[in-house]
Amino acid sequence: MSTTRPVFYVSDGTGITAETVGHSLLTQFGGQRFHTSRIPFVDSVERAFEVAERIRAEGEARGVRPIVVNSSVNPEITAALGHSGALMLDVFEPFIAPLEAELGEQRQAKVGQAHGMVDFETYHRRINAMNFALAHDDGMSINYDQADVILVAVSRAGKTPTCIYLALHHGVAAANYPLTDEDLEHDRLPPRLRAHRSKLFGLTIDPVRLQQIRQERRPDSSYAKLETCKREVAAAEKLFRAERIPVLSTTHVSIEEISSKVMSTLGLQRVMY
Amino acid sequence: MSTTRPVFYVSDGTGITAETVGHSLLTQFGGQRFHTSRIPFVDSVERAFEVAERIRAEGEARGVRPIVVNSSVNPEITAALGHSGALMLDVFEPFIAPLEAELGEQRQAKVGQAHGMVDFETYHRRINAMNFALAHDDGMSINYDQADVILVAVSRAGKTPTCIYLALHHGVAAANYPLTDEDLEHDRLPPRLRAHRSKLFGLTIDPVRLQQIRQERRPDSSYAKLETCKREVAAAEKLFRAERIPVLSTTHVSIEEISSKVMSTLGLQRVMY
Incomplete structure (x- = not known):
């Protein structure tokens, strides 16, 4: 070396x-x-x-x-x-x-243009997207009409960091939907999501990796049991197939890659900040 | 054109x-x-x-x-x-x-190494920093011992997006402290912040700009009055001077620039994700 x-x-x-x-x-x-x-x-x-x-x-x-x-x-x-x-x-x-x-133009070498001051409008859009992502992180009090994309997954599969990255870097209004036990039992999405089918993107994850993440969060809970993780992931993947929702495994993929895939799959073209 | x-x-x-x-x-x-x-x-x-x-x-x-x-x-x-x-x-x-x-080495042209898969450890650190920023966004239930940096400012001066950027891009555990009326009246930081003086960084903002931002959030509230914004900003700047806290105006500065300044001022060297 x-x-x-x-x-x-x-x-x-x-x-x-x-x-x-x-x-x-x-x-x-x-x-x-x-x-x-x-x-x-x-x-x-x-x-x-x-x-x-x-x-x-x-x-x-x-x-x-x-x-x-x-x-x-x-x-x-x-x-x-x-x-x-x-x-x-x-x-x-x-x-x-x-x-x-x-x-046919000489460059103007102004300092710090790339990541420097932006116009008020652009800044606003970016901050509003982030506020949207933060406010819509629990999947509860949500008006999905304003969402550009709705990430659907079981708990701890990568929804929150991806939503925040999409908002912060692309000004995308990204909402979450955490799959409930009821959703998973019935193999169906709730009606309020079905109205927004074109915005849905599913995330999945290797159950062993999910178990590690959940174990760190709530050690030795039933939530963090490998059996629970396997059952939830299998049910979520079945539901994505049944509902024909595009899906990506986050196990070996960075937040940047997930965000890029979500945007290219749903046809979202946005500037990068 | x-x-x-x-x-x-x-x-x-x-x-x-x-x-x-x-x-x-x-x-x-x-x-x-x-x-x-x-x-x-x-x-x-x-x-x-x-x-x-x-x-x-x-x-x-x-x-x-x-x-x-x-x-x-x-x-x-x-x-x-x-x-x-x-x-x-x-x-x-x-x-x-x-x-x-x-x-003295040939490059290996592997695809997608830059923003692709990272090791579990690194990914974990990044996600933990983001969870920290999200959990410590209200300035309330906070253990500042674990924070790398504590951003101090009046409401809507840019704390939250900066904290999240610092977490997401640099794995920095960034907490917020929103200045209360009581802090501003007494010209002093609360004792629990004074114990972490070396981690403090103040943000300020042009009152007219602050008024625009608050007006959008809570239209025609006393919170969004220009008088309120002027008073709070002046008091905050006075407090930063009195307590010798480094300070930056966010008015004409991007989130990336604020984050870079915070890190270089506090001497934080982190990788960028």
Whole structure:
């Protein structure tokens, strides 16, 4: 195993773009150990020189050349960061010239546009979607008319985090419906859900994994018994088949992937924040 | 104004990386109109050819060359997408050769590693942080010992979305403390917060903006009066100064930026999910 290599996600904004790209790149090199740090809001040349010094020192301390994944849009800041001696990966630079040629326009290098201030309208939509998800998390006091999507599943199969991700990142009004024992016994959805068939998406999960999650939440309850989990999951999957609801197993899938699948299955096209 | 140009974020995984980079790039070209679509899970060459056909058709329909921001790691999929005739921007390609040279290792092009399955431990931490944020959103039944950060602000200044973002993206256990009238009258924090001084971060907001937000929530209440908002914000800012709590105005700042500032101010270094 090689030495641990320091990687810095540097930006004049939040650093989210640098970290997203950098993380994706690093996952393609499995034989390495990395120590990653995010350095956001490097918004002056002076600050960039300070940061370069810190990066250089870190590389010297670890005895290996650092890597900088840089999403600053100001070329002077990028140049100053180069004084660190790190391998510089500038996430925008390779694409600016082809885009300028294609679009017939010079880019405007304004700082922090990507994850910075948004207009009031957009911000509002996003916050309203999140408030909707939070208010409609119990499946009880719900007006499903306003929902863009209704996730249907047994308890602890991944509904809540997915709803919140959909709201926070895509402004999707996502509601939950936790399947009750009654639903599962009768193999049918309640009438108030059937009126919204086109918005329904089922989540399922491996019963053993569900048991682990429930056990952590309510140790040694009948709710957390493997038998209970197996019975509920089998009944839910039967119901999804009977009602022809699209379904995804969350067992080996991240929240991002579940959200993407839900949106592409239901044909929801939204911006990403 | 030019014609609206179709932009496609294409990936063999969720497409989050492609969309993040693409969005950042497009914001640097303000004189253009774009119509963006995300096409995730393009995980076979056959599917890539179908997608290329769709992209070509869209460009022909709009009479302008499409742009593809592509984060597929499989070169055959990328080649197939190239048949669309679009301007191809491959977000990883420029960085692979320098990284391979620096690391002395060939990249392994496994699909969907970046936003795909994570280990159970990591997933658990993330979900636990989110459950923590949801459970500690009212400022009432709180054990602040487990909190990494406590956001302090008047009602509707941005605490809840920030807490949830911090939990969902960084696994930070973020709690809220809504300032009460009593706190604001006495210019002091309650004793149970003073025990956690190093975790406190204050949010403030322009009173006019606060008034808009509250008005939407509870129209024509005394809570939503501009006078109330002005008084509460002024008292909160005075209290933050008196107690030397770091503070940020959320008025012109995105949730991502607030979260980044909170983390860098309090010295929290976490992975981004």
